[in-house]
Amino acid sequence: MDAGAKDGDDRTDEDVRQGGGLTTGEVARRLGVAPTTIRTWDRRYGLGPDAHTGGRHRRWTATDVARLERMCALTATGLAPAEAARLARADAPSDQAPPPPRPAPAQASAGRARSRAGSGLRLGDVRQECKGIARAALRLDAAALDGLIAAAIAEHGLVTAWAEVIVPTLQAVGRKWESSGEKYVEVEHFLSWHVSGALRLAAPPVAAARPGATTVLACVPGEGHTLPLEALAAALAERGIAVRMFGGALPVEALIAAVRRTGPVAVGLWAQSRTTASRPLAQHVAAMEWGVLGARRKPTVLTLGPGWAGQTVAGLPRPPGLAEAVATVQSIVGR
Template sequence: MGSGSSEGEPTLPVASVARRLGVAPSTLRTWDRRYGLGPSLHTDGRHRRYGSSDVGRLELMQRALLRGASTAEAARYALEQMPRVEAAPVVPEPAAVARPAPPSDDGEVPSRLARRLSTAALAMDVGAVQRMLADAVHELGVLAAWSGVIDPVLSALGARWRGVHAGAEVEYLLAECVYAALVRATPVLNEPRNQRPVLLACVPEERDTMPMYALSAALAGRRVGTHLFGVPLPAEVLAVTVRRSAPAAVVLWARRRAVADPRLFARVSRGRQRSRLFACGPGWDAAALPVKVELLPDLPAATDRVEHVLVGGPR
């Protein structure tokens, strides 16, 4: 069988591919043995290495699984789409499908919008705050507006009033306006590209829920449908929700290390339901996550990766 991998091409070991796909290494070995979806290359020490075409086939197989195909059907589909031949096409890595950030004059536009937003919030001018948020989303897009304008201003105001009551009303006012702006920026999808939704939720006791609204808006902008739970659910309720909604992927957000419990993933993944599991946010410790859970460090990375895993990139 041909490899589809060129000499000198970067390759990955079984463990790295398993973590990338959110499956156990033993699952990859089974798919290789039963369906011929294994690595094409061996090192001098006979360790198995996956080339980009090998990983591409597995990602195609996983998308079929997430749409409800049986394992055999998904494997057959992947091999039909990317036959194992010498000239097999290479599927782009997730970074290749990332959207370039809108031009911002080296940060001048986000900085200007952030100053105007902060000024309006401190003046308790609700109308101006709403206009500033709308301008930021319109000029920069949801993700760039979040990372370059909204989140920095929220963080700055939160730090300014932390531990005091006087002035905290500014932070509350801005938060309410941001929630509304992100909901308005989330299109309603009549025909999402994914057949099963992405479940977005915060871990129990996480107070910072707003990033999930931004992620939902960004994914909807790429026609990826989500089920968003803005209020943190108790662990048992979250587990039932995952079982009943049968999502293609689950993204759990945590900003604070104190509330990011990796054991939560075991609770939501019980049963036979196939769902990709993602941990998103600075609260998670990569070393403590289960092998089937992929870490997404920030919202742009989460948007690109979830889109790539479910539907294969932009269209």
């Protein structure tokens, strides 16, 4: 860690006033954003320091930092940066007129406009929260991302937040990655990791296993996309249903062993791709039996995910989304 980071982060507003202000790097660490983000806000929206010291180094006063904090808070809600900057400048103290945006040469301005358009995400007609989450993901702003995802789950409930906030944002990031030569792969990984953490935090402790009432969830062999299954595990735990989650690419032998050891009432098999969905595997698990002779039981196998399209297994439910999967498992457990 940079030793200067601690010194800068520990300085109080009074220290800033007495000591001539913070450097751009210190401000960035305090706000949890990249220094380039602060410089961009300065250049595009006039959110730079009110006063300049000699030389090329800029010093940010407590008033300057407060304006940037307001900018961060507004953009985190999904507000467009230009509008957020206008409001942040309007909140400046009345005795200090906010500086106007600095003009730039026409050629450089055009280049920045193209860059800005190229880095945006096509979200379409979505909830406002999607825009805030997308911007936090693009900034790699961990604190803001965690807060926004948690707030969406708390406000809308886990199932609705997944379907109407998280999934549209994940899809937009995925499209951006695919269309830009994997340029934004770090954003997708970053967002997925934080969504996974939020799902676990939102779910209550896993219910104790009960005979004939446990649900096993696993990705089929070769399948590593676990997030949708994590959302289902969290939603079932939220409803007090005992879940045993085995994550991605569970080998066939391990899946069979898990089913035999837990005796589940339901087994959810996730396949993102048609190349990983296996009809024989689903049929084999659905035919497994356990229990005393004369009262043997079989699990109900749910074929989950787009990979099962065109691979429908007769007699096995294929719920199309999270809400339907939750309802199906609840119905099975309640029998």
